[in-house]
Amino acid sequence: MREQKTNRLHDFVRTKGEVYVWLASMGLVIGLTMIVFLLGLILWEGVKSxxxxxxxxxxxxxxxxxxxxxxxxxxxxxxxxxxxxxxxxxxxxxxxxxxxxxxxxxxxxxxxxxxxxxxxxxxxxxxxxxxxxxxxxxxFPESVVFGKSGRTVASGSEEFAGALAKAVQDAATRRAQIEKIEKKEIGSINAEMTSLRNRERSLKSKDEKTAEEEKEIAGKVGSLQGEFEKLATRARELRGEQKNDVLVLRLASGETRTIATGDxxxxxxxxxxxxxxxxxxxxxxxxxxxxENPREANTEGGIYPAIFGTVVMTLLMSVAVMPFGIVAAIYLREYAKQGFMVRCVRIAVNNLAGVPSIVFGVFGLGFFVYLAGGTLDQLFFSETLPTPTFGTGGVLWAALTLALMTVPVVIVATEESLAAVPRGVREGSLACGASKWQTIQRVVLPAAAPGILTGLILAMARGAGEVAPLMLVGVVKLAPSLPLDGDFPFAHLERKFMHLGFHIFDLGFQSPDAEAAKPMVFATTLLLILLVVFLNLFAIIIRERLRKKYATGAF
Amino acid sequence: MPDPIDTPARFRPSKAVLFVDSVMTYFVKAGGVLVITAVLGIFAFIFFQIYPLFKKASLQEMRAVAVGETDYKILGMDEWGALPFLVGEGGVVRFVDLAGDGQISEKKVPFDSEKNITAVSWLPEKSELVFGSEDGFFCVVAVNYTRDFSGGNKVVASLKAEPWIAIGPEGSRVEAIAYNEGSEGKLAAAILFSPENGGKKEVRAVTLRQKKTIMGAGKLEAGIPFDLTEKAVKNPDRILVNKGADSVVVASQEGEIDYFYLSDGALGLRQRFHPFEGAKDSRIATLNYLLGGVSLVATNPEGLNSVWSLYVPEGGNSRVFGKTKTFPAMAGSPDAYANSLRNKEFLLAAGDHLSLRYGTTEAVRWDGKLPYKVKLAGISGKNDRVLLLDTEGKLHVFSLDDPHPETSFNALFGKIWYEGQNAPGYDWQSTGGSDDFEPKLSLVPLIVGTLKGTIYALIFAVPIALMAAIYTSQFLEPRARRLVKPTMEIMASLPSVVLGFLAALWLAPILETRVPSLFCIAVLVPVTAVLVGYALSMLPMSVRQYLRPGYEFLIFIPLFLLVSWGGWELGPQIEKLFFVVPDPATGGQIADFRRWWPLVTGTPFEQRNSLVVGFMMGFAVIPIIFTIAEDAMSNVPVALRSGSLALGASRWQTARYVVLPTAAAGIFSALMIGLGRAVGETMIVVMATGNTPIMDMNIFSGMRTLSANIAVELPEAPHHSTLYRTLFLGAMMLFLLTFAVNTAAEVLRQHLREKFKTI
Known part of the structure; x- marks a missing residue:
């Protein structure tokens, strides 16, 4: 009896403020639902495309x-x-x-x-x-008409599937040939011609042009011209052949349309x-x-150049950011006298990570492109001026701009992981007679390596997803050539490049037919998000492991 | 280094080790200092880019050339200021070769017949001289400058005269002549004096035709004549024709101004005004057009200087002159005026007082006394030379360096009365179609836009992020917490271009028709949370014990989805009840919030609006605020929490009265960093707003933020132009703002860390 009574009393004990706990849980639920919903939407739409x-x-x-x-x-x-x-x-x-x-x-x-x-x-x-x-x-397919033989295969016949497949296959082979001729062979001839022309111009400007050199250049230009003509004729012939075979199609609305297999x-x-x-x-x-390469103002085809550009830019950025970030962090943590000044510098560097990315873009445009690029052009590429070589946006400047933007991330992460290396380990090494640098090189840095790597990966993730500064320093909607290719000197760091993030912006925002571009944008978005999320997950996992490893040793 | 203790050799470090160590020490120190300086050098670089915006003009006297003490009337020059000319009494034209040693060569004007010249005027924009004769004729003479590259780089001038055209009655003398050519036609106007007419002055005007032939432009011919004498002021003294050649301005000796406008083949009087009415001396000393022919620069003999611009006043329907700017007074009666052909700059000289002023911003760009008295002045077409003719017959050549006259503190942050507007305002419009366009570079609408976007984002993000942070750090089951934090971090890493694209192409079209639904959800979700929470906490303990603390969110997930769906479906019903407007097309009633809002509030409803931006930018800000606030709260020492709980406080009481106050500084710093992110966010804003620089807080219209403005305009801005530097100024403001906010946040956080250490 008594026990029951306490129970009932207990039943009406109210904990104060439970309502607020529920309200607070709503915040978390909204946040989580939104992120899951958004990622799900992108995944669904991306896959659906x-x-x-x-x-x-x-x-x-x-x-x-x-x-x-x-x-x-x-x-x-x-x-x-x-x-x-x-x-x-x-x-x-x-x-x-x-x-x-x-x-x-x-x-x-x-x-x-x-x-x-x-x-x-x-x-x-x-x-x-x-x-x-x-x-x-x-x-509805009606027939395939072969232009050369004049043969027509109707869709009813058994040969139709084979005939269509063969015609399309032939056309694809020819297209590959045309592309090889126009992009690769004619491209390399063009590159040679340009370099010859530049040489001629620089000779002219220095007044050192001799008759022999002139003749030599003219001869080379002539032979290149001849080759060019030959290739161009061949490409033209192939292009003509592309129109020979046609597929006859009856649309649902009744019209009959022919499509050349070359298309x-x-x-x-x-x-x-x-x-x-x-x-x-x-x-x-x-x-x-x-x-594949994009077609039709980027709304069809593949996004290979954008992937390539993103990867090259991000790698270049990592190469630039890693040594500087690590050296600065080692200096701040191991060499600098810890005091008010270093604390101020540390706060300042930390806060640079919070400065809007567009500000770095503005700096990159003013400093790298106009000042550094303009100076380089004056010194080394004066023969092509006023057409800028480095004095305009390019993959190198973009990478350096993003490196500057992400250097605080690397410095902060490296400093944190250096600080997390237990004091005992350092002192042990010093007590064994190792010099300061030896201690850093052989003991501290290896122990801090995963943390540094985390910082670098986070920097890469941030760099890969950032678009605003790139718009100022060299990203374009359609780059005619990749920043790395088979033409000497293979790496063309002055070239403009395509980028996944900018591709999304361009397709979604500047495309003439936004509705038709939608599947493409979602697919690109999915790819970019996967890239960024995987980089981040990777960093988070490394960090978690690190935390466990140093759980006892920190501070 | 001498070794104080005699260490045995085998214990000594090898020389190589010591060498490497010292090399690396220097390397790391130098490298570290270099990187940190470089990173901080960003600030310095941007500062040097914007510094020229605030520099005054500089005028440097280069040389002086004696040109003889003739009574010159006109000083004109070429684009480069290399071969100026002076027109003296009787129509003598003398060129001064400033590229060489200042040689003076006299050129005869090739008139088709000799007449006595009594008046002359100069159109620098067209490079044309207009002469008026003693017998009522006028003649347009083109001064053609060409560059001659044959003997070095030289400027050569030639004169080409049109035929004399009659403008007044026979026997009348041309006292003042004005002429201009617009795209529609040409117009000349003159003040004439005919002794037969009792000494009364006449005002006449005539339109001109020029036949286009295969051989090029033909000869000028007179068109319709106008006699304005009856309509115009008594005692006409000065006359001007505007750049469009469709109006005539006549000023009287008493200082009254008449504005005649040509429309439908008639020159009608549109306005009469008295610029210096009420001043001690209400006469006019100089009256000239600024570049563009929309503004008149007037001075009176006291030296008062004001600018009158054409605009349509409130309630009016035609453009009339109104006083838009007042400049500081000159030292005396101004007698020389010249205006720039690049911008709205003009030069006034009163005796030995010279002043260079900018018409748009009311700024005095250069002001000073000269050791001589100025008679005539001119500014070269490239805006880099100023020529002054003094009363002693010397021509002084100045180099003018004023690349950014458009900007001043007032122009960037204050209200400016631009040409054509009926009131001063804050405007951003950096480029326009014509050469005489006034760039409008007020950063105020951009700052307002930035604040607008930030505020809407924070209104949405702060409650959600803080509630989530409190719940995660204080109440959530630890295992779930290990999942929630990385998820939120991934949310933070979503590229903003993705969010922007989703906002613009996915969210904006959906929200456009579903605004009432959104408001329903915004009301229903917290109400449900409170009601359900209250109901559940009222359950008897025997039931409640099955609700494990830390798992509340699991119950709330389906609830939230259900309520959101309910709110979504309820929206259109609410719309049908409350947001009904008459349909102008059919006359029936339709329920449409998009039309209801502008009808009721008078502010526009746009598809890409602040609501969409606020939502998506909030999405970008939530994880940042969440992570930092959560860290701050979970770092509150466990002893404090345990103590509170042990004393019998409930978990909410502990969170509210122990954890929150202790972590307040950290939470505040989280908000600051969130604010910093929202202020600088670029891609979302570029994509999801219309990017129109407007000044309002209407949630259903767009905006243009500082960052979006940079992204949109900087790629097109010419290097080192005023626009380029102004955009750098915008970047500098963003930099300083976020840097200050972040530093404050960081200092607060460090302070918090110190506080926790002692507990």
Whole structure:
């Protein structure tokens, strides 16, 4: 009896302020949900952009669609029709449909009301063709016409699949040849010509031009010109051949269109693919996305140059930031006399990490590009002036700017890990007769190495994701050539480069057809986030291990 | 180094070790100091880039050339100031070769017939002289300067005269002549004196035609004549035609000004005003147009100087002159005026007092006394030479260095009355279509935009981040905590370009139609949290014991999702109830918050607005505030917490009355660092706002922040131009602001660390 009573009393004991604990938990929940939701959204949209969707054929009601009775496309968005949300009317659904065939319809997207649609079918045999221009084409294949032999293979016949595959394959081989000639061979001839022209100009400006040299240069230029002509003719011939074979396509709306096989990048039958077929296509597209050059104002094709540019820039930045950051940290922690001044410097360096990145961009533009680059141009590249070589944004200046931006991160991390090396270890080493530098080199630095690495990785992650300063010091939407290639001197640090982050900005913000670019932006975003998140996770894991290792030894 | 104790050789360090050690010591010291200096040198570099913005003009006398004591009327020159000319009595034109030894060569004007010259004026923008004759004719003479590279780099001048054209009645004398050419046409105006007319002065004007032929421009011909005598002021004294050649300004000897405007083939009087009315001497000493022909610079014999600009006054419908600027008075009656052809700079000279002034900013760029009295003045086209003719017949050549006259403290941070506006204001508009555009470089709208973005971001981020930090550090189960912190750190590392892109292309279109839903969620979520928390804490202990402390968030996750969904769906219903506006297209009623907001508040609703920016920037700031605040709170010594709990305080009481006050400095520093991040955030703002430099706090309109402004404009800004340096100034402000805020935060944190050490 008595026990029961206490229990009941206990039941009504109220802890003060539990409500606030709940309120506080809401903050955490909102934060966590938002991050999970955002990452999930990017992951979903990014993956979706590679996944082949079936193509529906919409039968339109007589009164609605005008002349067009049928239209094929993928549903990309479903929404309530705008401006009809008053209570009286029933909200009609509106579909956004990716119709492809931009060359025929004028736009890749179209909006349909649910009231317009009579029926939706997913007919087999529909082919989706990825083209070099005008986005994708969707339609029913009619025939393949071979221009040279005049042979026509109708889609009904058994040979059709093989014939189409062969024609497209041939075209792809020729395209690779053309690219090799135009990019590589003609490119290297151009590079040689430019260097000859520069030499001529510098000779002229110094008044040292002799008749022999002039002749020599003219001769070389002449032979290069000849080679160039030959290659150009060959490329022209190949280009002509690209138009020989055509695929005849009947669109869902009835028009017949021909596509030269030279314009076809790839094709597939979206409604006839099984799960594994789709999966295969998914990976195929993913790989192409990673290794191909962009097409059509970056909205199609791959992002290989952007990946390459990001990696080269980040690596250059690490090479620049690591020695300086570590030396500065060793100085501050091991050599400088600890006092008010060093404390001030430490605070100042720490706070530089909080200075907006755009400020570093401004500094990079003023100091690296205009001052350092301009001086370099005057000293070493005066023959090409007023066209700047280093006096304009480039991958080197971008890397140095970001190095300056991230040097505080490295200094702080290195200092912290140096401080975490137990005093006993140092004293032991000194007591054994090692000099100060020997102690640092053989004892302190190895012990602090993981911490330094963490700092470096965090710096790389920050550098890889930063865009604002790059916009001032050398990133471009489309770079004609990579910063590393086969032309002497192989590393072209003065070149402008492409960057994943800027690619997102450019596609999402400056693209003429933002809607069509959306899948591409999400895919690029996913890649950038994966890169940054993995770098960060890596750093966090190293740090956690380190913490355990020094849990007893610190301070 | 002598060894005090005789250490045996085998215990001595080898020379190589000592050498390496000392080398490395120097290397590390030098390297460390170098890196730190370089990093801190950023500040110095940016400072040197912006310093010229605040420099005054410099005028250096280079030489003086004697040109003879003739009564010269006009001083004109070429773009480089290398071959100026003087026009004296009777239309004599004398060129002074300043590139050489100051030789004077007289050139005859190739008039088609000889007439007695009685008036002359000079159009520096067109490089044309206009002569008026004793018998009522005028003639336009082009002064063509070309560079001759054959014998070194020399400037050569040639004169080309159009035919004489009648502007007044026969026998009248041209007293003053004005002429200008616009894109639409040409107009000449003159004050004439005809003795037959009883000595009354006449004001006449005439439009001009020029036929374009295959051979180039044809000869000038007279078009429509106008007689303005009846309409114009009595005793006309000065006459001007503006750059557009569509208006005539006539000033009387008494100091009244008439403004005639040409429209529909008629020159009508639009305004009469008296600039120095009420002054001791209300007459006019000089009256001239500034570059662009929109502003008049007037002075009176006392030396008072004001600028009158054309603008449409409040409620008016046509542009009239109004006083927009007042400059400090000159020492005497000004007699020489010259304006720059690059910007709104002008030069006034009154006796030996010379003053270089900037029309837009009311700034005196250079002011001083000369050892001689100035009669005529001129500024070269490149704005790098000033020529002064003194009363003793000497031509003084000055080099002028004033690359950034547009900026001053007032121009960057104060209200400026720009041409064409009807009131002074804060404006940012750095580039315009024409040469005579006034750059508007007020940083105030950018600062306001920065603050606006920051405030909205912090309003959203601070409560969430602090609540999450309190919960994570004080109440959360430790195992979950080890997961939460890295997640938040990853959130902090999300590139801002990703957040910006999501804000602009994903969030903005969604939020555009769902504003009421968002407000529903913002109200419902905390209310539910409080209600559910209260209800659960009221449960009997026998039930409550199954709710393990530290796991509250697990219950709240589904609850939060449910409530958010509910709020999302409730939004349109609320919209239908409260935000109904008449549809102008159909006349019916539609529920649309986007239209309701401008209708009710009068402020615009834009798709890319501060709400979107605040949300996404808040997202970027939350993890930063969270991490630092959480660190500060979990570093509060355990003894304090244990003591509080042991004395019977509940966990909330411990958190509220023990942990929070102890960690207050750390939490404050977290807020400061969050603020620093929001202030400097660039990509989100560039992408998710319209980047319009406006000055309001409306949550549904965009903004332009300092950082976005740099990102948008710096790539296009020419090296070392005023805009370039002004953008550097913006960067400097960002730098100083964030540096100051972060330093304060860091000092607070160190202070906190010291405090904890003693506990």
């Amino acid at each position: 590679f996944w082949p969707e079936p193509v529906a054929v919409f039968e339109l009601r007589q009164d609605a669609g005008g002349a067009m009775q049928q239209i094929a496309g993928q549903i990309t968005k479903e929404q309530e029709k705008a401006g009809q949300a008053t209570a009286a009317e029933n909200a009609a659904l509106e579909y956004q449909i990716r119709t492809a065939n931009r060359d025929t319809y004028g736009s890749s997207y179209r909006y349909l009301d649910s009231s317009q649609i009579a029926s939706v079918t997913y007919p087999s045999g529909l082919v989706e063709v990825e083209r070099m221009e005008f986005g994708n084409a969707v339609g 076809i990048v790839g094709y597939f039958y979206p409604n006839d693919l099984g799960f594994f077929g789709k999966l295969g296509l998914f990976f195929h597209r993913l790989v192409l996305f990673l290794i």
